[in-house]
Amino acid sequence: MMQDGILKAISSDGTIRAVIATTTNLVAEARKRHNLSFTATAALGRAMTGASLLASFVTKQGQVALKFQGNGPLGAVMVDANPKGTVRGYVENPQVELPLNSLGNFDVGTAVGNTGYLHVIIDRGFGMPHQSTVELETGEIAEDINRYLVDSEQTGSIVIIGTHITSEGVEAAGGLIVQLLPDANEDTVCQLENNVSTFGTFTFLMRQGMGIEEILSRILQGFDVRPITEVLPLSFQCKCSKARFVEALKVLDKDSLLSMANEDGQAEGRCEFCNNTYQVDKDCLIELSDKPLAD
Ligand SMILES: [Zn+2]
Missing domain, CATH: 3.55.30.10 (Hsp33 domain)
Incomplete structure (x- = not known):
């Protein structure tokens, strides 16, 4: 074609x-x-x-x-x-x-x-x-x-x-x-x-x-x-990426990140524009929850 x-x-x-x-x-x-x-x-x-x-x-x-x-x-x-x-x-x-x-x-x-x-x-x-x-x-x-x-x-x-x-x-x-x-x-x-x-x-x-x-x-x-x-x-072509999904998770507070890690074992996000899904595993969520919020 x-x-x-x-x-x-x-x-x-x-x-x-x-x-x-x-x-x-x-x-x-x-x-x-x-x-x-x-x-x-x-x-x-x-x-x-x-x-x-x-x-x-x-x-x-x-x-x-x-x-x-x-x-x-x-x-x-x-x-x-x-x-x-x-x-x-x-x-x-x-x-x-x-x-x-x-x-x-x-x-x-x-x-x-x-x-x-x-x-x-x-x-x-x-x-x-x-x-x-x-x-x-x-x-x-x-x-x-x-x-x-x-x-x-x-x-x-x-x-x-x-x-x-x-x-x-x-x-x-x-x-x-x-x-x-x-x-x-x-x-x-x-x-x-x-x-x-x-x-x-x-x-x-x-x-x-x-x-x-x-x-x-x-x-x-x-x-x-x-x-x-x-x-x-x-x-x-879409602008989304796993890195952007991880960036977006950083705005969540420590408790939300920890409850996702412990209850769901992961976080999953779907991009509306291209329908790609991104997974962040438990270890990564725990790591994110340890980081102080950037200002
Ligand atoms: Zn996308």
């Missing part, structure tokens, strides 16, 4: 910028780690793809976190991504499965819910992350991200995200964002609208064997497009 990757581009007349990503493998990884239903795979897959696309707009030290908090049965959908190409995420209720919607697609909108909020936290890498909140448009993820972009950047944009999942697994996933820059005129908008109407679906093009550059030139037909980055690999 083709490696996941992300590519940024700009038109030579300076009227539009675009970012495009393929995410099949990382969505499959999330599905396996969290044992996701089909509907949850589609929802989390779209959200992780969207976060990867948005993360390409911040500096290398930055990060983007999205929280979709709708009124649907899936509960919250949490993802974060950074521009170095890593992304992670989870949904509150990973087993929720719904019938297909009237279009024959996984019903992400109902699963997430169309009443609620999308919280976007942008850390540009200079400290003081910036949070904005928009109401959910449909709960279908791409429309909600588009609403955030229109609200926050006051510029027209196109957000297309897709996942294709069958009983065989995640067969294709990816997405793109195209944004109008201040020099864009009526012709640019017209051409783009045309391109969108003949585009088809992202995962259909992937399954036809089209690569990231080909899909990009299809959505930007009629424009002279220049990639401004190499294709950067993308992957599901």
Whole structure:
């Protein structure tokens, strides 16, 4: 299977910028780690793809976190991504499965819910992350991200995200964002609208064997497009580690640590984002309980 990757581009007349990503493998990884239903795979897959696309707009030290908090049965959908190409995420209720919607697609909108909020936290890498909140448009993820972009950047944009999942697994996933820059005129908008109407679906093009550059030139037909980055690999990756779990235990008081050591014989922690579990054994707990609290 083709490696996941992300590519940024700009038109030579300076009227539009675009970012495009393929995410099949990382969505499959999330599905396996969290044992996701089909509907949850589609929802989390779209959200992780969207976060990867948005993360390409911040500096290398930055990060983007999205929280979709709708009124649907899936509960919250949490993802974060950074521009170095890593992304992670989870949904509150990973087993929720719904019938297909009237279009024959996984019903992400109902699963997430169309009443609620999308919280976007942008850390540009200079400290003081910036949070904005928009109401959910449909709960279908791409429309909600588009609403955030229109609200926050006051510029027209196109957000297309897709996942294709069958009983065989995640067969294709990816997405793109195209944004109008201040020099864009009526012709640019017209051409783009045309391109969108003949585009088809992202995962259909992937399954036809089209690569990231080909899909990009299809959505930007009629424009002279220049990639401004190499294709950067993308992957599901978490920041947790056993060392961090041990650090977290250090905030507990001596009695709690000792009772874990003596009653449970160990401490176990699970990372929500990647579902890894970490165990700390009895001896280590006793050792931690002997250390004075750091200030
Ligand atoms: Zn983790």
